[in-house]
Amino acid sequence: MNQELFLSSQVDLKAARSLKERLIKALFFFCAAVSILTTLGIVGILIFETWNFFGKVSFKQFFGDTQWTPLFAQKHFGVWALISGTALTSFVSIVTALPLGLLAAIYLSEFASKRIRSFIKPSLEVLAGIPTVIYGYFALTFVTPCLQKIIPGLAGFNALGAGIVMGIMILPIIASLSEDAIYAVPPSLKEGAYALGGNRLATIFRVVLPSSFSGIGAAAILGISRAVGETMIVVIAAGQQPNFTLDPRVAVETMTAYIVQVSLGDTPTGTLEYQTIFAVGMTLFIFTLALNLGAHHLRRNVLKGSL
Amino acid sequence: MLKQDIKKPKNIFRSPKMRSDNLKAWFGSHEALNEISLSIPTFHVTAIIGPSGCGKSTFIRCLNRMHEVVPGTRIQGNVYLDEVDIYGSSINPVNLRKRVGMVFQKPNPFPTMSIRDNVLAGLRLQGMKTYDSDEVVEKALVRAALWDEVKDILKRPGLSLSGGQQQRLCIARALALEPEVLLMDEPCSALDPIASAKIEELIHELRGKYTVVIVTHNMQQAARVSDVTAFFYMGKLVEFDYTEKIFTNPKYKKTEEYVTGRFG
Numbered sequence: 001m002n003q004e005l006f007l008s009s010q011v012d013l014k015a016a017r018s019l020k021e022r023l024i025k026a027l028f029f030f031c032a033a034v035s036i037l038t039t040l041g042i043v044g045i046l047i048f049e050t051w052n053f054f055g056k057v058s059f060k061q062f063f064g065d066t067q068w069t070p071l072f073a074q075k076h077f078g079v080w081a082l083i084s085g086t087a088l089t090s091f092v093s094i095v096t097a098l099p100l101g102l103l104a105a106i107y108l109s110e111f112a113s114k115r116i117r118s119f120i121k122p123s124l125e126v127l128a129g130i131p132t133v134i135y136g137y138f139a140l141t142f143v144t145p146c147l148q149k150i151i152p153g154l155a156g157f158n159a160l161g162a163g164i165v166m167g168i169m170i171l172p173i174i175a176s177l178s179e180d181a182i183y184a185v186p187p188s189l190k191e192g193a194y195a196l197g198g199n200r201l202a203t204i205f206r207v208v209l210p211s212s213f214s215g216i217g218a219a220a221i222l223g224i225s226r227a228v229g230e231t232m233i234v235v236i237a238a239g240q241q242p243n244f245t246l247d248p249r250v251a252v253e254t255m256t257a258y259i260v261q262v263s264l265g266d267t268p269t270g271t272l273e274y275q276t277i278f279a280v281g282m283t284l285f286i287f288t289l290a291l292n293l294g295a296h297h298l299r300r301n302v303l304k305g306s307l
Numbered sequence: 308m309l310k311q312d313i314k315k316p317k318n319i320f321r322s323p324k325m326r327s328d329n330l331k332a333w334f335g336s337h338e339a340l341n342e343i344s345l346s347i348p349t350f351h352v353t354a355i356i357g358p359s360g361c362g363k364s365t366f367i368r369c370l371n372r373m374h375e376v377v378p379g380t381r382i383q384g385n386v387y388l389d390e391v392d393i394y395g396s397s398i399n400p401v402n403l404r405k406r407v408g409m410v411f412q413k414p415n416p417f418p419t420m421s422i423r424d425n426v427l428a429g430l431r432l433q434g435m436k437t438y439d440s441d442e443v444v445e446k447a448l449v450r451a452a453l454w455d456e457v458k459d460i461l462k463r464p465g466l467s468l469s470g471g472q473q474q475r476l477c478i479a480r481a482l483a484l485e486p487e488v489l490l491m492d493e494p495c496s497a498l499d500p501i502a503s504a505k506i507e508e509l510i511h512e513l514r515g516k517y518t519v520v521i522v523t524h525n526m527q528q529a530a531r532v533s534d535v536t537a538f539f540y541m542g543k544l545v546e547f548d549y550t551e552k553i554f555t556n557p558k559y560k561k562t563e564e565y566v567t568g569r570f571g
């Protein structure tokens with residue numbers, strides 16, 4: 001009798017446990033599903049609204065014009081004005097961040113002592129944790145005034161200051177991913193270079209950096225991708241003027257900044273003006289997706305060890 | 308044997324190319340070499356044998372100051388190249404390594420470089436211009452017995468070669484710098500018998516023009532290629548003599564046991 005009871009409770013326990021396991025499994029599945037569904041939902045709405053937009057505005061008006069004035073009476077939908085703003089600020093940021101990040105990575109992996117390393121690495125992480133709105137004010141109230149002293153004719157709102165500060169923002173990603181890439185270079189290659197009479201610098205530039213090219217490329221692309229999607233800094237410091245220009249001294253408007261401008265304004269939903277943000281959002285999404293895929297491809301190469 | 312081509316002088320140890328004097332080496336607190344004094348005869352082949360972990364690699368890495376590349380290492384004692392102390396304060400290890408080349412146990416061609424660029428890597432690392440270096444490339448590859456196999460594919464990546472070819476490429480890379488001494492750390496351990504035979508042939512050809520030091524686990528190979536042999540055991544130099552002597556009539560029991568394969 002006792003034995004039976006014991007056995008049956010044992011079975012109950014087992015059933016309960018398996019039920020619990022199934023519930024937990026379902027919960028995890030639900031969580032995973034939520035993120036997938038959210039993504040699908042976002043992409044779906046983007047596609048839907050973009051489709052509506054292109055029902056009213058032709059591709060030619062969108063991609064064949066360089067003026068962007070959808071909020072004015074005289075409407076132009078030349079998205080190139082926004083793309084150029086995004087490209088310009090991102091370009092300035094990567095030109096700032098790549099050399100600095102690479103030098104930091106080389107220093108950290110090849111020269112820094114353990115003590116210095118343990119000090120610099122967390123500092124970089126702090127840099128990564130600063131809210132972007134603070135970067136924005138830093139660009140507007142400190143970097144731009146400084147730059148105006150050296151560069152005459154620099155506007156108060158400009159692509160240069162915003163881009164440089166964005167470069168500082170993406171510096172930690174670039175430095176840390178590049179450092180990983182440099183670390184992954186087998187010591188046997190470095191020893192090979194030393195044994196051929198190479199000094200430290202020659203070894204770094206002729207052997208270590210070329211061998212970590214994929215990883216550094218991936219770091220750069222991810223950095224650009226962050227810069228392309230960055231919003232707050234450019235909203236605050238680059239000036240919200242959709243100039244089609246490659247002159248970093250003047251004000252520009254990026255795709256992200258335009259979306260903010262419309263979202264914060266009093267544009268009624270469902271209007272053409274409102275739908276522009278979805279078309280711009282779609283364009284932005286395609287850009288960052290392409291960049292992330294490129295970076296992913298390069299990083300996979302790194303992990304596989306092929307170059 | 309090819310060895311008979313070269314007449315052996317009475318005492319080849321008299322004016323050594325390199326010489327270590329009471330050399331000690333550490334990894335952290337672990338002593339890997341204990342008072343090694345050994346003379347490496349000029350233009351001859353010196354073999355270093357001994358069981359795994361006895362300090363063979365450590366010893367030859369002290370000869371081109373590669374030991375200090377590993378963090379936490381230290382040496383004591385002296386090493387001379389042409390009777391100049393290579394650990395002297397005026398010696399730049401980078402310049403030393405131009406004269407004392409090294410081939411590693413595992414082939415390590417530079418993965419981003421073509422076959423041709425691998426051969427020229429040393430010159431470029433040393434900051435030399437290599438505009439018209441076809442001759443250098445051909446000469447080094449011919450010497451490393453690789454030219455015939457790669458002369459039509461010089462632009463291909465060095466890594467596209469087989470393991471044995473890669474090792475010969477690394478030898479060519481070292482030879483392109485015309486070093487006075489060539490250190491080889493188990494150059495054949497990753498190779499099949501045919502590729503090993505080619506490298507042994509190469510070592511025969513280097514004799515008389517270069518000073519070669521080769522670490523090997525292969526007793527037959529040591530007997531075939533070397534003029535003198537050093538037997539290391541637990542960080543100490545047990546016996547050092549003409550190769551024939553070591554293999555036929557060694558002074559110490561330990562040596563005899565090792566070369567006859569009774570331990571190790």
Ligand SMILES: Nc1ncnc2c1ncn2[C@@H]1O[C@H](COP(=O)(O)OP(=O)(O)OP(=O)(O)O)[C@@H](O)[C@H]1O
Pocket residue numbers: 334337339357358359360361362363364365366377
């Ligand atoms: N990087 C290192 N860090 C710490 N100890 C090391 C290191 N390399 C070698 N050693 C130690 O130094 C000693 C000598 O090593 P070494 O590599 O010179 O031996 P070896 O004779 O070349 O052996 P093998 O025939 O296996 O290559 C060994 O006891 C080894 O454990």
Ligand SMILES: [Mg+2]
Pocket residue numbers: 363364365492
């Ligand atoms: Mg070894």
